[in-house]
Amino acid sequence: MNIVIDSADSADILVYLAFEEEAFPLKLGEAHKRSGSATWLYSRTEEELDVLAVGMGKRRDLTLEKIRRAGGYAARMAQREGKSRALLVRIANEEGSAADGDREVAAADWLQAWAEGWLLGLYRFQTYREATRINDSVDLLLSSSDWAELKAVEMDAVLVNARIRADGAMLARDRVNESPDTLNPDTFAKWMEGYFDRDDSPVKVRVYRGQELVDLQMNGLLAVGAGSKHAPALVEIRYEGNPRLPMLALVGKGVTFDMGGMNVKTASDISDARMDMGGAAAVVGAMDILLRKKANVNVTALIPVVDNVPDAEAILPSSVVRFPNGLTVQVANTDGEGRLILADALIHAANIGAAEAIDIATLTGNVGAALGLGIAGIWGDADMTQSLVEIGERNGERLWPMPLMDEYEADLKSHYADLRNVSTSPFAGAITAALFIRRFVAESMKWIHIDMAGTVQYKQDMSYSEAGATGYGARLLADYAMKKEQQ
Structure with missing residues (x-):
């Protein structure tokens, strides 16, 4: 083409x-x-x-x-x-x-x-x-x-930029559409390592696995991944196009197949469970755009990758997970796994010096019920929210600001741990998920949470998307990072 x-x-x-x-x-x-x-x-x-x-x-x-x-x-x-x-x-x-x-x-x-x-x-x-x-x-x-x-040179530059951006979105689409036969925590982590860690690339990739996760107390990842034959990992991709700038951390949920764990999903067709790494794909696409544009930015991608499947070793409902920020979490429902691995990644983001963090995840079906399938929900810092919403209105990856209702935190109280991973209420699931994640954000770090569960795919061909993955988030995150370099 x-x-x-x-x-x-x-x-x-x-x-x-x-x-x-x-x-x-x-x-x-x-x-x-x-x-x-x-x-x-x-x-x-x-x-x-x-x-x-x-x-x-x-x-x-x-x-x-x-x-x-x-x-x-x-x-x-x-x-x-x-x-x-x-x-x-x-x-x-x-x-x-x-x-x-x-x-x-x-x-x-x-x-x-x-x-x-x-x-x-x-x-x-x-x-x-x-x-x-x-x-x-x-x-x-x-x-x-x-x-x-x-001018001719201006037209050429515009078209080169359009192709880079489209390629980044299509890279994200490819990852989300991929079959679990070939995309699992092992292969996804290896693919990212090979794709970004090249001789001609100014990117440093580190993959934390096994004992390293234990040493870093990434107990959310370890708990969620316990039931899979594919070990979990945290992929860290550092792009220091301008290391003098404050670090922006892009955190993408990478559940390569979400069977729900022991709270197993029971729908007749759960093929979409392979798409629960849409946030990770968005971050990958954004990093690809930034790298190919040689953007003058300081961005680190943090991608926790894991399967959430039932097995004799899988974490059981009512189990307690301890996090290194001092919080304990009752896993009331193993299908609320995304927030557990995002907690690990956000704690790590603060530890490596991130000044700002954006987590993006296919987190709740509730956000789609609230906003439909054409717009994602966004929670967190007001200035970051405004900037991202404005960007989304221009590039088509739209966002709607959602409230962090402090009083809803009461629904996350556990009888025997500090928090439950899911609310006791059937209402406002997307909001309480954001409230849960907020508890793992360091005070030193500005933070945004994007729930893109509704926007990760189309069920039928729509304008510039075929049925399947949309690649949502790749251009949004890249544009935000590049806007920061202009400030």
């Missing part, structure tokens, strides 16, 4: 942008100009090209996410029709250039959003496909004359 400027090869379709209440060079009803629509206008002669008219809604309501979604949808439509080269025609009405009407969206941002959407829209996870494999791709052709605001 190439993106080419002023290609010598001819296109086999034209992609036009159709805006409501504006003239269009071909006959097209207003209903087909609404955002989210796409209409084929087939050629009448061999000399003409087929046209795909992509509805953009009203120009004044245009956002980067609408552009991104339109790009992804257009790419998918072209692929389904067997097209191989699509020319984007930015000037779609006779009254003036798109640049005249898009003053609210800078040309570089516009182009980057479309290119990101196009690349992400063509993503397919096909590792295990044979007879149903899709080999067709669609090149995006651009004409420099349509982008008079940008």
Whole structure:
């Protein structure tokens, strides 16, 4: 899937942008100009090209996410029709250039959003496909004359940036989509070590296993992983692009398969349990983006990886886990495992000197019930929250601020330990999970918790995501880290 400027090869379709209440060079009803629509206008002669008219809604309501979604949808439509080269025609009405009407969206941002959407829209996870494999791709052709605001070198830079960002998100998608046959705590940790710890990489990777976890008192990881034949690990990935900056820790939950432990899941199809490492994948994707952009940042990824499966050695409900910050936790439900391993990682983040920490996890189904599947919940430091929410509104990985209700902590009280790992109440599960995690955050460290359980996957093809993993969080975390370097 190439993106080419002023290609010598001819296109086999034209992609036009159709805006409501504006003239269009071909006959097209207003209903087909609404955002989210796409209409084929087939050629009448061999000399003409087929046209795909992509509805953009009203120009004044245009956002980067609408552009991104339109790009992804257009790419998918072209692929389904067997097209191989699509020319984007930015000037779609006779009254003036798109640049005249898009003053609210800078040309570089516009182009980057479309290119990101196009690349992400063509993503397919096909590792295990044979007879149903899709080999067709669609090149995006651009004409420099349509982008008079940008010099050639600027266009190139925008497209390189779009590909890096899309590749980071697709890397996260690949990890989340992967089968537990090949992705388990052992292989995931080894993959991260091999991927990031290369001769040409300014990254230091350390994997804590076995006795090292015991010595560090990472008892959450040890308890959750006790039932699996694959030993747990904590992967530490340090990228010191600018070691003079305060360290930002990105903590991603990496439960490669969540069977629920002894509180075993009983649904008829629990294939999605392989996706309980979506937070870890988001962190991996973010680190990939930062590394490839040679970002001037100081970021350490902390990824606890573990299986949560039942076995004779598995931790039993009512067991007590001791943490090195002095807290004891009654494991009232072994399916509340994510917060136990995040506790280990956050304690470690403070120990290695992190000034800020963001943990991201597929933690509770409750957050999806509250917010749906298009937006994640965020808790914690007010300034960090505001910054992340603003970033999410621009890059499409949206967040909604949620409250830390102190009085709800009463539902985490245990009769024989300091805390329960799950609430005694059936309500506000996402909030009480955040409250639990907060108890393991050092006072010296600013902290954010993101519950992305609802956003980790789509059940059906949507705009620039096929059914399956979305890659949510990779661009969000990378953008936050890069924003810090500008401050």
